Ligand code: ADP
């Protein structure tokens with residue numbers, strides 16, 4: 001039988017070939033994930049009793065034939081009848097692709113995932129595509145479909161032994177590099193490493209008598225149950241570390257992990273890691289990998305996770321992130337916004353939890369953590385509010401304080417004339433060493449603010465904290481600080497007390513108090529400890545009362 005694929009333009013294939021030029025490689029992801037889907041569907045049917053046959057070994061096999069210039073993706077899934085090919089391939093797959101093309105013709109660069117292109121993407125690298133398939137349904141006839149790159153196709157009945165589907169791509173001359181084993185194996189590792197059905201590519205190799213030889217055993221390229229798909233309670237600390245090493249081989253172990261698991265109002269799983277901070281933070285950015293049902297989509301997650309969290313590493317998997325849309329659309333999507341703020345909250349909660357349960361560990365890791373936390377506080381108001389409880393000040397003695405603790409520490413000791421709290425800070429412990437020493441000698445505490453973002457942070461805190469100023473330790477304000485303990489105290493002798501009592505009671509006859517508290521008003525930065533003789537003291541008292549309009 002011959003037929004015509006329901007596309008409107010005369011020949012849509014050249015268009016699609018050009019269109020996704022830079023992303024040709026996704027054809028393999030699309031075909032392998034279709035094969036995985038078909039296999040999962042069969043497993044589901046078996047589990048509800050609708051499929052009663054032998055499941056057999058369920059795996060997907062990818063093979064390359066360099067002579068014939070073909071790539072074949074085979075599965076033992078549900079297969080298709082001829083009618084199903086008509087429906088799912090000729091109508092749905094192609095109409096989907098056409099619609100997709102129409103919508104995004106002008107927007108090619110803005111698209112992230114190119115999901116939705118599906119089966120059709122095979123034509124990006126092929127001059128001919130064939131389907132050999134036998135449905136799982138009892139008594140089905142096997143079918144062969146072939147299409148050589150124009151809207152015409154052939155569909156015929158054939159003989160075929162095993163259930164399932166083989167998709168055969170006849171690679172066109174522009175794409176022969178896809179016939180290299182290394183290329184295919186690289187793509188499978190990139191896109192299919194965590195798919196839930198075993199994927200075989202070639203045979204395992206072994207060293208024998210100094211030579212590498214092929215074994216009988218399949219070379220399985222994926223891990224079918226990656227850590228993020230498991231329950232946190234089934235995982236140990238080392239499982240998280242091991243998974244981190246799978247994602248980023250040879251890197252230093254991370255500081256903490258956060259296991260994400262949401263099923264309402266959107267679906268999201270994943271594991272995020274706080275990496276050890278290197279000098280060049282830009283190199284660490286955008287390491288989070290985005291998956292959709294265990295299929296790798298992209299490692300560029302801007303717009304999905306909040307900007308400051310693009311410094312984290314790990315995996316996010318969500319079928320609810322629209323993937324075939326432009327970034328600007330993504331940022332305005334309701335689900336994506338919810339996902340983004342959920343992640344922020346989770347990260348803050350986790351930090352809070354570690355801080356509460358293991359403050360020592362938190363302090364030990366502070367130097368690496370501070371960049372995320374302070375970046376987060378600066379860029380996300382909600383995060384600031386959450387972080388207030390666990391963010392730490394570090395002083396020049398390497399001691400750590402929460403905001404509350406630090407305020408308590410300095411509130412009696414570091415104010416200016418107007419009663420503002422003065423936070424002294426150094427931004428270079430070595431260069432400002434003598435100033436730090438001088439301030440500490442006076443009994444003041446000095447914060448160490450030598451981080452990359454601290455200048456901005458200080459600016460932010462000055463805005464946020466009421467009646468507070470942040471002052472560099474080498475500024476002259478330090479000289480003018482007031483310490484409550486510096487305020488002159490005068491110890492009265494019994495005689496002084498008696499005469500004062502007389503003085504005051506004569507001036508304030510209606511007051512029946514006989515106890516007085518004499519303090520010297522805040523007389524400013526020039527305050528010197530006051531040593532007065534008894535006569536001098538009486539003279540001052542007289543002067544004071546004269547100023548109030550009375551005599552003595
Ligand atoms: P999607 O996977 O998003 O449905 P595709 O264009 O990738 O879109 O595939 C279209 C349809 O073709 C699938 O929904 C499925 O019904 C059918 N199909 C594709 N590949 C296979 C396969 N290997 N086995 C069985 N059915 C398949």
Ligand code: MG
Pocket residue numbers: 030033034118119
């Ligand atoms: Mg598909």
